[in-house]
Amino acid sequence: SRSLNLAVIPGDGIGQEVVAQGLKVLSAVLPQDVKLETKEYDFGAKRYHATGEILTDADVDALKKHDAILLGAIGDPSVPSGVLERGFLLKLRFLFDHHVNLRPSKLLPGVATPLAGQPEIDFIVVREGTEGPYTGNGGTIRKGTPHEVATEVSVNTAFGVERVVRDAFARAQARPRKKLALIHKNNVLAFAGHLWTNIFNKVAEEFPDVTTEYMHVDAATIYLVTQPERFDVIVTDNLFGDIITDLAAAVSGGIGVAASGNINPSGEFPSMFEPVHGSAPDIAGQGKADPSATVLSVALLLRHLGFEAEAARIEDAVSADLAERGTTTRTTDEIGDALAARVSG
Amino acid sequence: SRSLNLAVIPGDGIGQEVVAQGLKVLSAVLPQDVKLETKEYDFGAKRYHATGEILTDADVDALKKHDAILLGAIGDPSVPSGVLERGFLLKLRFLFDHHVNLRPSKLLPGVATPLAGQPEIDFIVVREGTEGPYTGNGGTIRKGTPHEVATEVSVNTAFGVERVVRDAFARAQARPRKKLALIHKNNVLAFAGHLWTNIFNKVAEEFPDVTTEYMHVDAATIYLVTQPERFDVIVTDNLFGDIITDLAAAVSGGIGVAASGNINPSGEFPSMFEPVHGSAPDIAGQGKADPSATVLSVALLLRHLGFEAEAARIEDAVSADLAERGTTTRTTDEIGDALAARVSG
Numbered sequence: 001s002r003s004l005n006l007a008v009i010p011g012d013g014i015g016q017e018v019v020a021q022g023l024k025v026l027s028a029v030l031p032q033d034v035k036l037e038t039k040e041y042d043f044g045a046k047r048y049h050a051t052g053e054i055l056t057d058a059d060v061d062a063l064k065k066h067d068a069i070l071l072g073a074i075g076d077p078s079v080p081s082g083v084l085e086r087g088f089l090l091k092l093r094f095l096f097d098h099h100v101n102l103r104p105s106k107l108l109p110g111v112a113t114p115l116a117g118q119p120e121i122d123f124i125v126v127r128e129g130t131e132g133p134y135t136g137n138g139g140t141i142r143k144g145t146p147h148e149v150a151t152e153v154s155v156n157t158a159f160g161v162e163r164v165v166r167d168a169f170a171r172a173q174a175r176p177r178k179k180l181a182l183i184h185k186n187n188v189l190a191f192a193g194h195l196w197t198n199i200f201n202k203v204a205e206e207f208p209d210v211t212t213e214y215m216h217v218d219a220a221t222i223y224l225v226t227q228p229e230r231f232d233v234i235v236t237d238n239l240f241g242d243i244i245t246d247l248a249a250a251v252s253g254g255i256g257v258a259a260s261g262n263i264n265p266s267g268e269f270p271s272m273f274e275p276v277h278g279s280a281p282d283i284a285g286q287g288k289a290d291p292s293a294t295v296l297s298v299a300l301l302l303r304h305l306g307f308e309a310e311a312a313r314i315e316d317a318v319s320a321d322l323a324e325r326g327t328t329t330r331t332t333d334e335i336g337d338a339l340a341a342r343v344s345g
Numbered sequence: 346s347r348s349l350n351l352a353v354i355p356g357d358g359i360g361q362e363v364v365a366q367g368l369k370v371l372s373a374v375l376p377q378d379v380k381l382e383t384k385e386y387d388f389g390a391k392r393y394h395a396t397g398e399i400l401t402d403a404d405v406d407a408l409k410k411h412d413a414i415l416l417g418a419i420g421d422p423s424v425p426s427g428v429l430e431r432g433f434l435l436k437l438r439f440l441f442d443h444h445v446n447l448r449p450s451k452l453l454p455g456v457a458t459p460l461a462g463q464p465e466i467d468f469i470v471v472r473e474g475t476e477g478p479y480t481g482n483g484g485t486i487r488k489g490t491p492h493e494v495a496t497e498v499s500v501n502t503a504f505g506v507e508r509v510v511r512d513a514f515a516r517a518q519a520r521p522r523k524k525l526a527l528i529h530k531n532n533v534l535a536f537a538g539h540l541w542t543n544i545f546n547k548v549a550e551e552f553p554d555v556t557t558e559y560m561h562v563d564a565a566t567i568y569l570v571t572q573p574e575r576f577d578v579i580v581t582d583n584l585f586g587d588i589i590t591d592l593a594a595a596v597s598g599g600i601g602v603a604a605s606g607n608i609n610p611s612g613e614f615p616s617m618f619e620p621v622h623g624s625a626p627d628i629a630g631q632g633k634a635d636p637s638a639t640v641l642s643v644a645l646l647l648r649h650l651g652f653e654a655e656a657a658r659i660e661d662a663v664s665a666d667l668a669e670r671g672t673t674t675r676t677t678d679e680i681g682d683a684l685a686a687r688v689s690g
C-alpha cells in the first residue's frame with residue numbers, strides 16, 4: 001500500500017486556517033489505499049518569541065524525513081522584517097536545494113482580474129530558487145555613518161542556471177503551446193545576463209520544438225498587463241521571479257488563488273508547497289482567508305509526488321467552486337468544506 | 346534676454362521623428378525673449394557602425410556645455426543588446442551624476458489603460474540613477490565552461506541614497522497629498538535594504554508633514570494594478586525603479602505618453618530628458634510614433650530649467666489633445682502640429 005508522509009507547517013497569521021482546509025481537501029481526495037501521515041511543526045513567530053529559535057539543525061533533520069512539506073505562511077509584524085523570512089523560508093529553500101520555484105498563473109472563469117476585458121491567462125513561471133541576489137552575499141561597511149556602503153551580490157552559476165533552464169524547457173515542451181520566455185535584464189546586468197542568455201540559447205538547441213523569446217524584466221511587466229495571453233512558460237532569476245510572480249498573481253485572480261512549489265526535482269530533499277500570499281495578520285483568526293491558494297498548493301504537492309489524477313481533481317474542484325462562487329461570502333471553513341465535498345464526489 | 350542652449354540627440358529608430366515634434370512644440374511654447382539654441386548630435390547605431398564610437402571624451406565635453414539634453418532613443422537590433430545602452434545611456438547618467446531619475450505617471454482623461462474601471466492614477470517615481478545593480482560591478486570566472494560563475498554587485502552608499510531620498514521627500518511635501526512610499530526588498534536584500542530603510546526613516550523626521558510607507562517591490566507590483574490611486578510619490582533604487590516605472594507607464598496610458606528626466610539637481614552637469622519608450626525600430630520612419638512622451642519630456646526639461654508656466658502649458662496641451670483624440674489616427678507630425686498650435690494659442 002502507498003503512503004504519504006507530510007510535514008505540516010501552519011506558521012503565522014492565516015497560515016493556521018488555510019492549512020487546515022488544505023489538509024481537509026487532501027484527506028478527501030486521496031484514494032483509500034494511500035496511508036496519509038502528517039506531523040505538525042510549530043515554526044513561526046510564536047516559537048521564535050518563546051525560544052529564540054527559528055529553524056534548528058534538529059528541525060532540519062526532522063523535516064528531511066518527510067515526503068513533502070505543506071507550509072501556510074511565516075511572518076509576523078512583531079518580528080523585524082526579514083528575520084523569519086531569511087531564517088526560515090530562504091534557509092529551507094537553500095538547504096533543501098529548492099531550485100525550481102514553480103508558480104502557475106491561470107485566470108479561472110468567474111474570477112475577477114484588475115485587467116479590463118477578461119484576458120486569457122494560463123502560464124507558469126519557473127523561478128530559480130537558490131541563487132541570484134537571494135544568496136545573502138554582500139555586506140556593509142561604516143554602518144550608520146554618512147560613509148556607509150552596502151553591497152548585495154547576485155551569484156549566478158552555470159550549474160544553477162542550466163538545471164533550472166532545462167527544467168523550464170521540459171515543462172514548456174510538455175504543454176500544448178510549447179513556448180518559453182527568458183526574462184532577465186541582460187542589457188544592464190551583463191555578467192549574469194550573458195550567463196543566462198548563453199545557457200538558455202544552448203539548451204534551446206536540444207528542444208527544437210519549443211518556441212523561445214527573450215524579454216527584459218521591465219518590458220515583461222508591461223506585457224503582463226497588456227498581453228498576458230502571450231505567455232506560456234517563463235524562466236527567470238530569483239529576484240525577477242519574485243517580482244513578476246506577484247504581478248502575475250495579481251492579474252490572474254489575486255494572491256487568494258496563487259499557489260507555489262519550492263521544488264527539488266531530484267527528490268534528494270523534500271519539496272515545500274505554499275500559497276504565495278503571506279500571513280495576512282490583519283485578517284487572521286476571523287475565518288475570512290480564502291484557502292484556495294493553499295488547496296491549489298496541495299495539488300502541486302500531489303502532482304510532484306506522482307498523484308496526477310488527484311491533483312487534477314483538486315484543480316477542477318477549485319475552478320468549479322470559483323466559477324459558482326459569485327458574490328457570496330463564505331468562511332474559510334465553508335470554502336474548505338465545499339472543496340472537500342467536490343473532490344470526494 | 347534669456348537663452349536656452351540644448352543638446353539634441355535624436356538617436357535611433359523613432360527617436361528622429363519624435364524629437365522633431367518635441368522641438369516644434371518647444372519653439373512654439375517659448376516666450377519671444379528666450380533665445381533658443383540647439384545643437385544636434387549623431388549618437389546611436391549609425392555612428393557606432395560607421396566609426397566604432399559610442400560616446401567619446403570629446404563628446405562628453407561638448408555635451409557638458411549645454412543647459413540640458415533632449416534625447417529621443419538609443420538602441421538598434423543591429424547592435425548587440427546592452428552595448429549602446431551601457432556605452433551611451435548609462436555612461437551619461439553616471440558621468441553627469443543623474444541621480445534623480447524622475448518618472449511621472451498620470452492617467453489622463455480619455456486615455457486607455459489595461460486596468461478595469463479607469464482608476465485615478467497620479468504619482469511620480471523618483472528612481473535612483475547612479476547606484477544599485479547598475480554600476481557594472483561584478484564579473485565572470487570560467488566563462489563559457491560548466492563552472493562559470495557570474496556576479497553582479499549592487500553598490501549602495503549613504504551619500505547616494507540620502508540625496509535621492511531627500512529629493513523625494515521634498516517633492517512629496519510640495520504635492521497636495523504629501524505621501525511618500527519607499528519601495529525596496531529589505532526582507533531579502535538586507536544590507537542594502539537596511540541602508541535604504543534607515544536613511545528613509547531618518548530623513549522622514551525632517552518632513553513630519555509627509556506621510557510615509559514602506560512596501561516590498563513584489564507587493565508594489567500588486568498595488569500598481571489593484572490600487573494605483575494609493576501612490577503619490579515613490580522613491581526606490583535603480584533596478585526596482587526601472588521595473589516599476591515600466592509597469593506604471595503601462596497602467597497609466599502606455600509608454601506612448603511616459604516621460605522621464607535624468608536629473609542632476611545641483612546643475613553641475615546638464616540633465617537629460619527622454620521618453621521612456623525605446624527606439625521601436627519596427628515602426629520607425631512610418632510616421633506612426635506618438636510624440637506625446639517626448640513632448641512631455643520637453644515639459645519636464647522646461648520645469649527643470651525654471652520655465653514652470655511653459656511646462657504646464659505643454660502638459661495641458663497634451664492632456665487636451667489626448668482627451669479629444671478618440672479613435673482618430675494621426676501621424677507623428679500631425680500630433681506635433683496640433684500640440685504646437687495648442688501651446689502657442
Ligand SMILES: CC(C)[C@H](C(=O)O)[C@@H](O)C(=O)O
Pocket residue numbers: 085086089090242532533563
Ligand atoms: C517572503 C519572501 C522572502 C519571499 C521571497 O522573496 O521569495 C516571498 O516574497 C515569496 O515570493 O515567496
Ligand SMILES: CC(C)[C@H](C(=O)O)[C@@H](O)C(=O)O
Pocket residue numbers: 187188218430431434435587
Ligand atoms: C535601456 C535601459 C538601459 C534603461 C534602464 O534600464 O535604465 C531603460 O530601461 C530605462 O528605463 O531607461
